[in-house]
Amino acid sequence: MVNYIHSMLNFKRFSTAQKIAVSFLLVILMGTVLLMLPISHQDHQFYPFIDSLFTATSATCVTGLVVDVTANEFSIFGQAVIMLLIQIGGLGLMTLMAVFILLLKSRLSMHEKIAMKEMLNQEQVFNMHRFLMDILKYTLLFEGSGMLLLALRFVPEYGFLSGGFKAMFIAVSAFCNAGFDILGSVSLMDYAHDPLVIFTIMALIVLGGLGFAVWFDLRDKLKLLLKKELKLDRFRKSLSIHTRIVLAMTLLLIFMTAGIIFFLEWDNPGTLGPFAWWEKGMSSLFESVTLRTAGFASVDYGSLTLASKFLMIIIMFIGGSPGGTAGGIKTTTLAVLFIYIISNLRGRVHTVIFKRTISKDIIIRAMGIFFINLITLIIGIFLLCIIERHDFIELAFEAVSAMATVGLTLGITGSLTLGGKIIIILLMFIGRIGIMTLVLSLVSHHGKSSSNSVVYPNGSIIVG
Numbered sequence: 530m531v532n533y534i535h536s537m538l539n540f541k542r543f544s545t546a547q548k549i550a551v552s553f554l555l556v557i558l559m560g561t562v563l564l565m566l567p568i569s570h571q572d573h574q575f576y577p578f579i580d581s582l583f584t585a586t587s588a589t590c591v592t593g594l595v596v597d598v599t600a601n602e603f604s605i606f607g608q609a610v611i612m613l614l615i616q617i618g619g620l621g622l623m624t625l626m627a628v629f630i631l632l633l634k635s636r637l638s639m640h641e642k643i644a645m646k647e648m649l650n651q652e653q654v655f656n657m658h659r660f661l662m663d664i665l666k667y668t669l670l671f672e673g674s675g676m677l678l679l680a681l682r683f684v685p686e687y688g689f690l691s692g693g694f695k696a697m698f699i700a701v702s703a704f705c706n707a708g709f710d711i712l713g714s715v716s717l718m719d720y721a722h723d724p725l726v727i728f729t730i731m732a733l734i735v736l737g738g739l740g741f742a743v744w745f746d747l748r749d750k751l752k753l754l755l756k757k758e759l760k761l762d763r764f765r766k767s768l769s770i771h772t773r774i775v776l777a778m779t780l781l782l783i784f785m786t787a788g789i790i791f792f793l794e795w796d797n798p799g800t801l802g803p804f805a806w807w808e809k810g811m812s813s814l815f816e817s818v819t820l821r822t823a824g825f826a827s828v829d830y831g832s833l834t835l836a837s838k839f840l841m842i843i844i845m846f847i848g849g850s851p852g853g854t855a856g857g858i859k860t861t862t863l864a865v866l867f868i869y870i871i872s873n874l875r876g877r878v879h880t881v882i883f884k885r886t887i888s889k890d891i892i893i894r895a896m897g898i899f900f901i902n903l904i905t906l907i908i909g910i911f912l913l914c915i916i917e918r919h920d921f922i923e924l925a926f927e928a929v930s931a932m933a934t935v936g937l938t939l940g941i942t943g944s945l946t947l948g949g950k951i952i953i954i955l956l957m958f959i960g961r962i963g964i965m966t967l968v969l970s971l972v973s974h975h976g977k978s979s980s981n982s983v984v985y986p987n988g989s990i991i992v993g
Contacts, residue, residue: 550962553589553618557958560585560614569607576602579950586954588614590961591854593708593824593936594927594953596943600711605694608711612698618961619705619737619854620668664741668704671736675700678729682720703733706854708824708936721827722808727815734823735783738849739775746772770885771861775850778860779821786844787817790837799832820844822855824936831940838922838939845933846906856934856960858902865895906932909956916948917941927953932960 564581567573580596587594588611599608676696684692695711702709710716720726736744750767753759759767768776791813794801801809812827819825820841833841848857864882869892872880880887906928913924923939930937931953945953 553962556617557585557589560589563610564607569603569610571604579947583950583954585614586957589618590934590957591615591618591705591707592931592934592957594931594938594942598714599709600713611709612701615705615707615709616701663745667744672700672704675729675733682726700733703730704737706734706737706822716826718827721812727811730825731815731818734818738821738853738855740850740852742852743772743775770883773883774861774864778864783817787813789840790816793834793837797834800828821849822857822933822935830937838926842926842929845929845935848933858898862895862898865892866899909952912952913949916946928956931956934960
């Protein structure tokens with residue numbers, strides 16, 4: 530068994546990008562088979578293949594879009610399968626297999642280390658054993674803590690076994706930014722006024738969305754601060770440039786979006802209108818956080834104002850931060866593009882942030898991620914407009930939610946046609962593995978590569 534898993538992770542014939550894509554595809558297919566079985570459903574009937582594939586893809590790609598209400602359709606076994614798919618999808622099959630190998634063999638091959646470096650968005654291969662063990666340890670710590678806090682609310686309400694399972698399921702789903710819940714068709718609307726549930730889930734979403742590298746950077750610097758080996762006034766500057774950008778963008782997007790939602794929905798009778806002022810603030814903050822690829826809902830999204838829906842499409846497209854469980858183009862991509870544009874407008878030769886120069890390679894990669902994601906999304910929305918008979922804003926919201934692996938919906942997921950479901954499935958898959966990973970996985974590495982030694986004369990093109 531160990532040798533089989535080892536050979537799966539090695540994938541020597543495949544490129545790193547292909548390994549990532551294939552690993553997610555394998556999990557989705559296995560999940561599809563399990564979710565089709567009668568044991569996975571409360572009516573003990575076989576589930577349609579396309580709906581099983583849709584649900585398995587949504588769980589593995591930590592999205593949260595569902596054809597049927599999870600609590601009403603799936604049995605405890607089916608819900609456990611979905612939770613397992615969420616956990617695997619959130620951390621990545623290759624990550625979990627690498628951890629399994631390390632527990633038994635205490636080492637990874639160089640091929641496996643390179644694959645893990647790409648999977649975890651790290652710049653270089655380094656102490657992979659400690660890094661992977663820390664990911665597993667902190668994941669269990671955060672999810673376990675979230676489960677205990679949620680159990681304080683769910684166990685008295687649903688009983689020890691049912692309440693405990695609900696708490697565990699939602700804690701895993703929140704940390705992995707999946708958006709699945711087993712509370713019924715209204716998601717978290719019954720708990721919109723409950724600070725314990727709302728703030729616990731918000732904390733799990735943010736922790737999962739920050740990224741593993743940010744956790745460990747903060748942990749290491751906080752240890753030095755507590756040991757008085759690092760002064761408080763030097764703490765911020767001691768953090769890596771990546772960590773500082775992620776934290777700055779996360780705080781900016783959360784509070785800016787919450788403020789706009791608070792203003793737009795203040796007197797909307799279908800959303801925040803009936804809430805007390807402090808509940809309006811809490812709910813606005815929650816919706817702002819959950820838009821960062823989590824997909825839980827504490828208000829009726831169908832009743833939102835048109836301006837709020839459009840704002841949410843933008844925030845979902847941005848998503849969370851790299852190296853974690855979030856989707857979207859990522860906060861760092863947006864930050865790099867924004868800083869680059871400002872630098873150009875000011876006539877600066879170099880793109881600088883926090884007294885560090887951003888290399889042209891990073892800027893070009895950020896541009897590629899942004900525009901390829903945007904083009905893919907436009908194609909997806911266009912195809913949905915051809916196939917489906919829903920309003921444009923509903924289709925655009927659904928497509929962005931799928932590709933950014935958010936899982937929020939304006940209520941049209943269950944009524945999608947076969948063609949619409951296939952498009953959403955593809956968008957979820959592309960959004961989870963990353964558009965650049967997908968492109969690279971489709972590029973053959975065999976044969977002679979084209980030569981770049983020929984330099985052609987410059988061509989003049991008028992733009993703008």
